[in-house]
Amino acid sequence: MxxxxxxxxxxxxxxxxxxxxxxxxxxxxxxxxxxxxxxxxxxxxxxxxxxxxxxxxxxxxxxxxxxxxxxxxxxxxxxxxxxxxxxxxxxxxxxxxxNWKAYPDTIDVLNKLSQLGYRLGIISNGEYQQQVEKLRCIGIEDYFDSIITSSEVGAAKPDRTIFKEACRITNSPIANCYYVGDRLETDALASQMAGMNGIWLNRIDKSYHPQQGIVEIKSLQELLKIIT
Structure with missing residues (x-):
């Protein structure tokens, strides 16, 4: 997942x-x-x-x-x-x-992952309906099996509870799951501490910052090389 x-x-x-x-x-x-x-x-x-x-x-x-x-x-x-x-x-x-819009690489990568048979999900801080609305407005809601938000779970990133609950809801072994997010501590490190494979999507800073156990990518296109 x-x-x-x-x-x-x-x-x-x-x-x-x-x-x-x-x-x-x-x-x-x-x-x-x-x-x-x-x-x-x-x-x-x-x-x-x-x-x-x-x-x-x-x-x-x-x-x-x-x-x-x-x-x-x-x-x-x-x-x-x-x-x-x-x-x-x-x-x-x-x-x-x-002014909502997807990044240029978003739909292409989600489409390729879906075609390859990967199950995709969302873990997001925020209110459930608003987060769903974002996905719908930028045309990507249908790619995701599950949308997990802090408002539904009662815990927010970086609390490891939300990552573990997402795996429980989707019946996914946590060690086999990946989490991709743009914040090093809140997303990548927090998901890693919960037992997932944390991936830091660092779109802004073009230099790399090695972190123990954390994979860093500059675009979602790089995710395809790691996952597949």
Missing amino acids: IFFDIDGTLLDYDYAEREGILDFFRANRYLSTFSNQQPIDVWKQLSSKYFDKFLTNELSFQEQKRARMMELFNMVEIDLTNDEADEKFEQYFSFYKD
Whole structure:
């Protein structure tokens, strides 16, 4: 069984987030005081801050979205009600979703692995329905037998529980499973510690960084050489 992360692995998350937040800022004139790179940096900080609270069960998925928007507008001295914050997030999400796209190598590699008879799955931090929607929108949902998310399991990467639960659900011996993700510690090392074969997809840094027991690849095309 070969499991994949989604954001930064199959879906170009950085592109979608960057273009989505820039579109959102342009649509909200009250945020015009932010300039140049600032909207992207501020949004990334808020996203990290509140999504981590979701992963540690401090906030629900809806609450972390709402909190991001409330803090963002507080920066320009605007207080949003809960309903207003929810509406603003949905506006942002619409822009973000419009920019979802698969990496150029994603569909080709998934197609080849499927043709070779490999079972494919997803292990992702996040809310189940949203992660399924991403896969559907970029045209790859049907490649996967199972989609395992932290919201369903009650544990998030790098907790080894989510990797072990994915193997239990799919009836797959953990030592025979691979996990491919773009984050060294959260994906590759964590899955390796759980008993899988961790593979670090390092799309950004063109130099290699040897890690004990971890295979590093620069594109999904390299995965085919390792698996097959």
